[in-house]
Amino acid sequence: PAEIRGEFQPIPTNVADIQICEHLPRLAAIMDKLVPLRSVYGSPNGAHDSHICYTGRAKVNEPKGGWPAFGPCVSKILGPANSAVPPFIGLSPDAGHPPYGSPGLPGFLGVAHAAFRPSGPARDDMMLQGISSDRLADRKSLLTSFDQIRRDLDANGSIAGLDSITQQAFDILTSSRLADALDISKESDATRERYGQGDPKNFGDGAPRNLEHFLMARRLVEAGARVVTLNFGRWDFHSNNFSGLKDTHLPQFDQGLSALIEDLHARGMDRDVAVVAWGEFGRTPRINADAGRDHWPQVGGGLVACGGFRTGQVIGATDRTGSAIADRPVHFGEVLSSLYKFLGLDTQHVTIPDLNGRPTYLVDGEHFPLPELG
Template sequence: MLTIKGPASRYCDGHNRRSFLKVGALSFGAGGLSLADLYRAEAASGSTKSHKSVINIFLAGGPPHQDMWDIKTEAPSEVRGEFQPISTNVPGIQICEVFPKLATLMDKAAVIRSVVGCRGGHDGVQCLTGWDGNSLRNLGGRPSIGSAVAQIQGPVDPSVPPFVGLAAKTRHVPWSDSGQAGFLGSAYSPFKPDGPGMQNMTLKGISFDRLADRRSLLTELDTMRRDIDISGTMEGMDAFGQRALDVLTSSKLVDALDLTKEDPKIVARYGDGKPYKYQYDGAPTCNDQLLMARRLVEAGVRVVSLSYGRWDSHSENFDMVRDHGGKLDQCLSALVTDLDERGMLDDVAIVVWGEFGRTPKINAKAGRDHWSKVSCAWMAGGGLKTGQAIGATNRLGEEAVERPVDMQEVVATLYHTLGIDTHSTTIADPTGRPQFLVDSDPIAELIS
């Protein structure tokens, strides 16, 4: 098994790791699929080279909609909570006081206050696919956005995977899901730089020079085998193997994951999200993952997914929102500003949301419980029509009373920003039957 050691870097879990890629079994899902296999599958799909991207930020646990983008000042005290609304730079739109930086960027974002269709599961399946987790389960399940995009559009650059999952490992395992490939198979699972394959990030004495020598040897061996292969299979294997080695010998992916190569001022702008508080069985507040996401899309990744914080606030809801919200305000505003300054914002769509909302009534532990009737989302970039608030809930934040937005509409909008027409684009399931990506249209207010 051949692995390559690159520059040292520190990931959000605090461990020193070596940025690496492995020829034999890169960390694509749980199956340890070879990179050459991935490229064979991508070639069969017919890749395109346009480069639009999505950064999907999952607020695992269910963020409290009425303590974020939909403050209910007219509600009674047992519903209203402790926060006050603040004005944004878009007249008439107010958001929670813990987001002062995002308030100054409201013209570049849109808040959706009426997300519906949450099935109530404590996982990110709907945020990653748009579908209930039981949909087509007998065929392997629906593919996530990143997996579908990898199959439809393929890589922008042969040395950069089209789909990267940064979700940190969590004790409640579903919250660390970066998106499954479903019925597409493990060839389209996300590349996880902090996944199980991290244990193999050592070259064990093999330098890049020695790798080049081995490449030459492998080429000679493959040529010899091809000479006796009347079927022509070896010729194709040479091409896919070459692309796998392109990843190994390219610095693009390794450099994108190495934040020591970033301007220290930019790193400081994002912050690190420490100390990690209210984490429990959820994800840490890794602010630097948002910076890593920007570096990855800049390097050519089409879809980056990550899990930020632990929002399952059955107790101490307001203390949690002050902590998580303040940190999210810093890194998310930094991401928008960073992309804008680099001229990338129109090409990169950002969505921030969770699996459901929280109860209107505050419980005896100063917490809010699960509430699947309505949730919220925050979106920016991707050429969307921003500077608006879409939908509304009633006075108590119980249900959508104006412009309900289904979770599938949000996912359809993300596909739209990637240049994928959800009306006409299908992917074949294992039976050969074409399956549409979602059943809903994109959010008209954001694209028309």
């Protein structure tokens, strides 16, 4: 209904009977490569917290150390595909509101499986500065000797975690593979223009609208990263919802995400890389007095692409006002279970030990991979 929809209009896509917002024309043109999720639920209280997106779990009855996110779990189980590229990379810079900048926390898996975050000046530290490889190896040997003295004092895995980080640092320093992947100047002008630039500055207390991160993510998975997370903008429009979305967020998001998906298909990577875009909750169907929309944890949405999934379909539906789920509820855990399945991990059988040594499933047991995705 118009009083719910607001000033935005739906437009057709290249798949019959699927419509999306008029300010997402590029995504509309590749709907055959997408799966909109229109009935996502599981946000515990409507609070700003990306934890549910990364773990599929609410912050209740957490084990000591907390639930680990998808990236750290993949890092723990599968390890690096290439020793010079961390298995889990977070492109999300810190934000004024910390949950907006979280790449997905390691929880009880510890620092060894935290996201490698190459944003800012840290990127300059990934290259050797006037130190030969032999001299670096001597320093590594000396460091190992010192660490051996402390080894027996470690009771919580922190030294083991630091060992892993140290080894990763030496691997990165002695190879240009990661630094090259982060250098998008190696791409053609046409490719960089297709992705666009956006704005590298944080949007308020949220994330930047950095379109180059979409391109960087593609280059990182090509180089060997198993999981890459990024954040984009600040979607919390409690006021001026329509101007904020149509003037910046929607057109830029449309450009960056569609460029990534088309690029993955063009490079033959669409069956090797899965893409998910979503947030932790939906927005109120009714527009408030400030022309904004407030938090609505009852139902939200998302978008899945590539991964060899069965695309060109919609999963789930709401009632006519978008207030409640009318068909096929989709829990965050089901989507994450689908991602684990894509990586060859059976969430009904694969476990990781918590800090007490107890086997812990990757998602809650009632959440299975989405059969609709194939």
